[in-house]
Amino acid sequence: MPEVQEAVLCHHCGEECKNEDLIIEDKHFCCVGCKTVFELLQENDLCGYYDLEQHAGVSLKSKNHEGKFDYLQNPDIEAAILDFKSEKLHKVTLFLPAVHCSSCVWLLENFHKIRAGVLHSRLNFIKKELSLTYDPTNVSLKEIVELLATLGYEPLISLENTVAKDQTRTKKSNRLLRQIAVTGFCTGNIMLLSFPEYFKLDLQNDVDAQYQKFFLYLNVILALPVYFYGAADYIKGAWVSLKEVWKRNTTTLSVDIPIALGVTALFIRSLYETLINGAGAYWDSMAGLVFLLLLGKWVQKKTFDYLSFERNYKSYFPLAVEVKNKDHFDYKNVDDLRKGDIIRIHNNELIPADAQLADGKAFIDYSFVTGESEPVSIRNNEVIYAGGRQKGQNIELVVTKEVSKSYLTQLWNQANFKEEKEVANTKLADDFSKYFTYITLAISFLTAIYWAVVNPETAWPAFTAVLMVACPCALTLSMPFTMGTVMGIFGKNKFYVKNQNVIQKLTEIKHIVFDKTGTLTKNNDYRELTYKGESLSEKEQSLFKSLALNSTHPVSKLVASHFDKSEELIFDEISEMEGAGILGYIDSQKVQIGNAHFLGVPQHQLDKEARVYLKIGDTVKGCLKTRPVFREGFEGVIAKLKNSFNLYLLSGDKSTDKAQLSEYLAEDHLHFEQKPEDKLHFIKTLQDSKEPVLMVGDGLNDAGALRQSDLGIALSENTQAFTPASDAILDANKFSELSNFIEFSRKSVNIVKLSFLLSLVYNFICISWAVSGTLSPVVAAIFMPLSSISVVLFAVIITYFSARKSNLLT
Amino acid sequence: MSIIILLVIAALIFAGGFLAAFFWATDDGQFDDTATPAIRILNDDTVEKSKS
Numbered sequence: 001m002p003e004v005q006e007a008v009l010c011h012h013c014g015e016e017c018k019n020e021d022l023i024i025e026d027k028h029f030c031c032v033g034c035k036t037v038f039e040l041l042q043e044n045d046l047c048g049y050y051d052l053e054q055h056a057g058v059s060l061k062s063k064n065h066e067g068k069f070d071y072l073q074n075p076d077i078e079a080a081i082l083d084f085k086s087e088k089l090h091k092v093t094l095f096l097p098a099v100h101c102s103s104c105v106w107l108l109e110n111f112h113k114i115r116a117g118v119l120h121s122r123l124n125f126i127k128k129e130l131s132l133t134y135d136p137t138n139v140s141l142k143e144i145v146e147l148l149a150t151l152g153y154e155p156l157i158s159l160e161n162t163v164a165k166d167q168t169r170t171k172k173s174n175r176l177l178r179q180i181a182v183t184g185f186c187t188g189n190i191m192l193l194s195f196p197e198y199f200k201l202d203l204q205n206d207v208d209a210q211y212q213k214f215f216l217y218l219n220v221i222l223a224l225p226v227y228f229y230g231a232a233d234y235i236k237g238a239w240v241s242l243k244e245v246w247k248r249n250t251t252t253l254s255v256d257i258p259i260a261l262g263v264t265a266l267f268i269r270s271l272y273e274t275l276i277n278g279a280g281a282y283w284d285s286m287a288g289l290v291f292l293l294l295l296g297k298w299v300q301k302k303t304f305d306y307l308s309f310e311r312n313y314k315s316y317f318p319l320a321v322e323v324k325n326k327d328h329f330d331y332k333n334v335d336d337l338r339k340g341d342i343i344r345i346h347n348n349e350l351i352p353a354d355a356q357l358a359d360g361k362a363f364i365d366y367s368f369v370t371g372e373s374e375p376v377s378i379r380n381n382e383v384i385y386a387g388g389r390q391k392g393q394n395i396e397l398v399v400t401k402e403v404s405k406s407y408l409t410q411l412w413n414q415a416n417f418k419e420e421k422e423v424a425n426t427k428l429a430d431d432f433s434k435y436f437t438y439i440t441l442a443i444s445f446l447t448a449i450y451w452a453v454v455n456p457e458t459a460w461p462a463f464t465a466v467l468m469v470a471c472p473c474a475l476t477l478s479m480p481f482t483m484g485t486v487m488g489i490f491g492k493n494k495f496y497v498k499n500q501n502v503i504q505k506l507t508e509i510k511h512i513v514f515d516k517t518g519t520l521t522k523n524n525d526y527r528e529l530t531y532k533g534e535s536l537s538e539k540e541q542s543l544f545k546s547l548a549l550n551s552t553h554p555v556s557k558l559v560a561s562h563f564d565k566s567e568e569l570i571f572d573e574i575s576e577m578e579g580a581g582i583l584g585y586i587d588s589q590k591v592q593i594g595n596a597h598f599l600g601v602p603q604h605q606l607d608k609e610a611r612v613y614l615k616i617g618d619t620v621k622g623c624l625k626t627r628p629v630f631r632e633g634f635e636g637v638i639a640k641l642k643n644s645f646n647l648y649l650l651s652g653d654k655s656t657d658k659a660q661l662s663e664y665l666a667e668d669h670l671h672f673e674q675k676p677e678d679k680l681h682f683i684k685t686l687q688d689s690k691e692p693v694l695m696v697g698d699g700l701n702d703a704g705a706l707r708q709s710d711l712g713i714a715l716s717e718n719t720q721a722f723t724p725a726s727d728a729i730l731d732a733n734k735f736s737e738l739s740n741f742i743e744f745s746r747k748s749v750n751i752v753k754l755s756f757l758l759s760l761v762y763n764f765i766c767i768s769w770a771v772s773g774t775l776s777p778v779v780a781a782i783f784m785p786l787s788s789i790s791v792v793l794f795a796v797i798i799t800y801f802s803a804r805k806s807n808l809l810t
Numbered sequence: 811m812s813i814i815i816l817l818v819i820a821a822l823i824f825a826g827g828f829l830a831a832f833f834w835a836t837d838d839g840q841f842d843d844t845a846t847p848a849i850r851i852l853n854d855d856t857v858e859k860s861k862s
Contacts, residue, residue, distance in 0.1 A: 102849045125846040185829045
């Protein structure tokens, strides 16, 4: 029987122990990092970490953060990050993207046991934020952050953190919650206190009459906060809209107007009934109405608040950078960088501002900015743009522009980036209410005139009754509840939309623009490699591998990985020509890897898709081709979308993959070598036709286009990781569902329209009662909330039903 | 019978107390994070066990 070797899994992170296998007691570890964490936890008696969840740790392979957090020693930068600062106590909130399970919560909340000086730690699991309180005399922020990084929870500290934390949103939602609470409280009590009235107190009886008065006046008191606090926003909104119409800025009446009209009519009529007639009134109808409306508003505002849709370049840039100060380097907040400052950039660090190379060998990866994956080498005094990432040794640069004026950041300073995208908030409802208001007013006045002639006594009650029941309550409720349900369904399918408007926008799309790398195809690390040429012997393969290993260039790495299984040889002499290739001698045999020009590849061997050529002695053996690996389901989605939309592709890459892509998309819709700015302008030109454009992208280089488009969807392998500012975030694995999402959002808008129709039927019934002047308070109290609730239920149930049919729910 | 009036007022004040409690809870941030406490409650005991 052949021996089956079971893979040894790391006790800490659960990855296979491939290259290393470190053993403590009977536990295996895949790398020094994992082992260190285990030892640290063992020392502090925190091994319960592994009991909660097996292999709970984060893989620590190839993570080195030495010196990375030195900038936290700078008091100015520290102060910018801290939430609270006193002599004996510091408070800080850190974002830890690696948080993923209950073990994380347990370990991080026991952080004070690992490091003395930490007084208290609390984790928000959903937001992945760790709030720490510590004693600065005992432990420094840098030490804490370094320890977190050692444990595998490296905090992401970026410029965005230093911008004063935005508290207004929570305050706003708190105000709405308060309104709901107050209105709910009053509504419940008013309903209860209205019962005696409905059950006909005997008014001839002195005692009963006294009680009736008491209940009525109590209702008035309870209704005051409902009208003046609960409904305040509707009344204000209506007032603003009226003023706009008066000034002739617009002709559309907002949906607030009929609502405010209805609520006000209910309020005044009820006041009149109670104070003048001393009879039962519509207090409970009014309170219930406002309560339901506020609930609808709350549902509408619910978002995935643990996802950020508003990230700009600041989230990507480092917080601080080393700046030369006479003869040594100090850390400085990148916001304070000035023209002429000399900065030092380490391997893999992002360049925060446009700068000129002063010293060192610069090898810049611009994939972040342009999407072009191949790093470029820069000569002295050449300009390096912000957003580039240095690969290799340390370099020194002279800043030529401040951070906010750099080429990349300029994109964000464009006028259209500052203002929010046009809010089509209640567009559908607004369209409806445009006519709704006028029709309601017309009917109520006609009723009043009719009764004034026939029976003047009925004129006033009939007039107010029409205004009361015509309030588009069900209308305004069905929209938020339906869209809220759709949002939840999308969320379950890992398609997170920013707000409800996005769903509606999705139905109006005419053009769809895709980014290539990372969007249609998987990231560059996943490119498929194929060799073309004469077959290579074992020896030749190891020659190429060994030579390639001597270079840090990504293409060399590709070559090395392709011949991964080959033996490694030592070359006698190696020289690398930047941007051309690498050349080596072994046993006086010449081996070359590089571009066509460097190798002098003859015409007939040239290949358009070739990435790199291989040559031994004088013969060109062949070339390596790379093909992008498309996302799963890519073909299906494109085929489906093709029927109803114009599809385009924008790529920052060279046109190497053009042939392959033109199988799927029209060739003149493929655009290569597009800079971020070009992408933005392309979207703009498409929009000139007034047809909405959907942009699907993934990187910062698409950020401009995402923002410019009518609807920007950011694709992400990990939705918790950084995504550029967008209207929706889509999990990359769900890319194949994109057409389904668009389809379903269409259905949902139809459902809303259907429920509008239903609520119109209700309104019609109500108005016929109102016109005839026979709407009693009891009927109003039952019928009005019932109609709203039934419309909402109808919409939500149908939405769930059709989601199941579209396979979005199981 | 006038006791009813007293009762109604007392009930209102009582319910108002809950309203105030709700206000306090929202301002205190008790609804800010509804996910972590659910995990946290499961964790605490194991700490003590491994300590002893």
